Amino acid sequence: MPWFKRTDKGILTPTEAKREVPDGLWFKSPGGKIIHTRELKNNAYVVPEEEYHVKIGSKEYFEILFDNNEFTELDAKMESGDPLKFVDTKPYPKRIKESQAKAQLKDAVRTAYGKMEGLDIVVACMDFTFIGGSMGSVVGEKISRAMDHSLKTKAPFLMISRSGGARMMEAGLSLMQMAKTSARIALLDEAKIPYISLLTDPTTGGVTASYAMLGDFNIAEPNALIGFAGPRVIRETIGKDLPKGFQSSEFVLEHGFLDFIVDRRSLKNRLSVLLKMIR
DSSP states (O other): OOSOEEEETTEEEEGGGOOSSOTTSEEEOTTOOEEEHHHHHHTTTEETTTTEEOOOOHHHHHHHHSGGGOEEEESTTOOOOOTTOOBSSSBHHHHHHHHHHHHTSSSSEEEEEEEETTEEEEEEEEOTTTGGGOBOHHHHHHHHHHHHHHHHHTOOEEEEEEEOOBOGGGHHHHHHHHHHHHHHHHHHHHTTOOEEEEEEEEEOHHHHTTGGGOOSEEEEOTTOBBOSSOHHHHHHHHTSOOOTTTTBHHHHHHTTSOSEEOOGGGHHHHHHHHHHHHO
16 A cells, blocks of 8 residues: 555545656666666676676677677577477476467577777677576577678687586587587687687586587686586585685686686777787
8 A cells, every 4th residue: 555645636646656767777786786787788797896797688688799799680580399208297398489479489508799999899698597508409500500600701610608518408419519629629620710718707517518618718607607517516426625715716817717807898998909919
């Protein structure tokens, strides 16, 4: 019930219906900072002062990277079948349809090509909102086809990973994508086409064990979780406490598995400078 109602010249205004701003215009960071979503977007989805990198998907990364947000999407309508007739708590086709409706995506990766600071580039970006960014047959096929486009056009390839790993509903077919994408990376290497891998929070499982760690340059965002199995699984397996910050991008960098960590606000510029240096 509203605290009071104001009646004036036939206008009824219950206080509970009055809102200063519509829902969704404010974001609260894990540290408790409240920021307007417009300011957040203008800051490349990084919370000022806290430097917290908000988890984002392909839509936001494409906005950040492609000049004027202009790009051509590849294989936009490709979607998963159900080769194994898999059923867990629900049939796999039903899970796919529900995920498509929720995420407004066909699968867990989008691929596109366009210009970045005037340079040709092909980008594949994973979306965690679609079944945890899991790698199934469509993900592997779309990434492979995007790499084929790089081979055809000689444009550098950027892979943005955010995934829980292989998709269990496709079992061995999912694991085969590790080999398929790795073979395409070898072709990029033979053709001397730069391959840059950006690891974001989280990048785990079969994705880490394949294309995410095979870049000519492996880079990451700050405080990203990077590893094969999760910290809890490792701790329970070895029966020991893990080092502080274990599997954070900073920890992985310190131990030689990353080339550098990049703030998202400078990502476009850093990538452009890097590609110009190695042209």
